[in-house]
Amino acid sequence: MAVVSRRFEELAHRLNQPETAADPALFRRLMQEYHEAEPAVAAYREWQTALDHLAQAQALLDSEDAREPDFKQMIQQEICEKAQQAAKLENSLKLLLVPRDEYDNRSVIMEIRSGVGGEEAALFAHSLLRMYTMYAQNRRWQLELLSLSETELGGVREAVVSVDGQGAYSRLKFESGVHRVQRVPDTETQGRIHTSTATVAVLPQAEEVEVQLDMKDLRIDTFRSSGAGGQHINKTSSAIRVTHLPTGMVVECQNERSQFQNKDKALEILRSRLLAHKKAQQQDEINAGRQAQVGTGDRSEKIRTYNFPQDRCTDHRIGLTVHNLDKVMDGGLDEVLDALVLHEQAEKLGKLAF
Known part of the structure; x- marks a missing residue:
C-alpha cells in the first residue's frame, strides 16, 4: 500500500x-x-x-x-x-x-449459440437472447443485434450482440459458459422434459488502438443474406464474411443493409475476439478467451441450470439457487450476478497480501 x-x-x-x-x-x-x-x-x-x-x-x-x-x-x-x-x-x-479486471468498465460483445438439444436448444438460445435484451433494458444499456442466424421455428443458431454501457463487462462476464435448460418443449407432444444447452461468450469490446488489423491479414468475402424465408431475405450480396488469416477466426455479418455497415460490424466483432484471445494468452485463465468460455456445449460443462418444472435457477459455480424463474428469464438477473460479484471479491480478498 x-x-x-x-x-x-x-x-x-x-x-x-x-x-x-x-x-x-x-x-x-x-x-x-x-x-x-x-x-x-x-x-x-x-x-x-x-x-x-x-x-x-x-x-x-x-x-x-x-x-x-x-x-x-x-x-x-x-x-x-x-x-x-x-x-x-x-x-x-x-x-x-481488490484487483479489478482491467476490462470491467468496458462494453461487451456477446455471442449466443445453440448447443446440445437440436431445435429445443435453438429455442432456448432465443430465450437467453430475450433475457439479456431485457436485462440490458433494465440497466439502461444499449443493446444492438450485430448478427443473427435463426431456425424456421424461431430458434437461434447464433446471435451476436453488442451491449454498450458503463461496467457492462463487470456484470456480464459471469455469463460466459454453458447454460442448461430443463423444460417441456413446445415441440414435445407427450409432455416429456428435455435437457438442452446453449453457450454464451462475453468479450470486452476492443478499441482500435488495442487491436490494429492489417488488411493484408484479412480475407473479405461477400454473399447474399440468408434467413428462415420470406420477403426480408436480401437479394443483393450485402452480407460479409471476414477471415483473419493468422488465427483462422471467421466472422459473418448480414443484418445491415449495406456491405459497408456489415463490414464495420464484422471488424468490431473480430477485434473483440482477438482482444479476448490476447487476454487468454496473457492471463492463462480458464474463462479468458472465447474457446475457454464456451467449451464444447456439453451438459457436463454447465455453469447454470434453468429448471422450469421446479421453477428454479441454479448457478453451479457458487451453489446458488433462486426461484421465480419467470423473473430471471424476464431479465431479473441481479440477484444471481450480485452473488457472483461478492464471491469474486471474497476470492480476491483471500489472495490479497496486506
Whole structure:
C-alpha cells in the first residue's frame, strides 16, 4: 500500500508539470490513474490515522495515570472502540485494493449459440437472447443485434450482440459458459422434459488502438443474406464474411443493409475476439478467451441450470439457487450476478497480501 501512496504523490506532481499539460493524451491517462488511486489512498491515510490514535491510547494505558481504576477503565474502553474502528477501516481499504479486471468498465460483445438439444436448444438460445435484451433494458444499456442466424421455428443458431454501457463487462462476464435448460418443449407432444444447452461468450469490446488489423491479414468475402424465408431475405450480396488469416477466426455479418455497415460490424466483432484471445494468452485463465468460455456445449460443462418444472435457477459455480424463474428469464438477473460479484471479491480478498 505504501507503493500505491508513493505512486499517487508522483502522479500529483506530474499532473502539475507543464510538459504533462502540453500532452493531452498523457494528461488524460495520468488523471484517470490519479482518480482510480484516490479512494484507496484516502482510505489508507484514514486507516493510518486510526492506528496512530490506537497506539496513543495504548501508550496511555502504560502511564502512571492509568493506575487510577476509573481512568484505566476509560482508556480500555477507548482502546476497544479505536481497535474496532481501525479494523473496520482496514476491511474497507482491502475492498478498495481488490484487483479489478482491467476490462470491467468496458462494453461487451456477446455471442449466443445453440448447443446440445437440436431445435429445443435453438429455442432456448432465443430465450437467453430475450433475457439479456431485457436485462440490458433494465440497466439502461444499449443493446444492438450485430448478427443473427435463426431456425424456421424461431430458434437461434447464433446471435451476436453488442451491449454498450458503463461496467457492462463487470456484470456480464459471469455469463460466459454453458447454460442448461430443463423444460417441456413446445415441440414435445407427450409432455416429456428435455435437457438442452446453449453457450454464451462475453468479450470486452476492443478499441482500435488495442487491436490494429492489417488488411493484408484479412480475407473479405461477400454473399447474399440468408434467413428462415420470406420477403426480408436480401437479394443483393450485402452480407460479409471476414477471415483473419493468422488465427483462422471467421466472422459473418448480414443484418445491415449495406456491405459497408456489415463490414464495420464484422471488424468490431473480430477485434473483440482477438482482444479476448490476447487476454487468454496473457492471463492463462480458464474463462479468458472465447474457446475457454464456451467449451464444447456439453451438459457436463454447465455453469447454470434453468429448471422450469421446479421453477428454479441454479448457478453451479457458487451453489446458488433462486426461484421465480419467470423473473430471471424476464431479465431479473441481479440477484444471481450480485452473488457472483461478492464471491469474486471474497476470492480476491483471500489472495490479497496486506
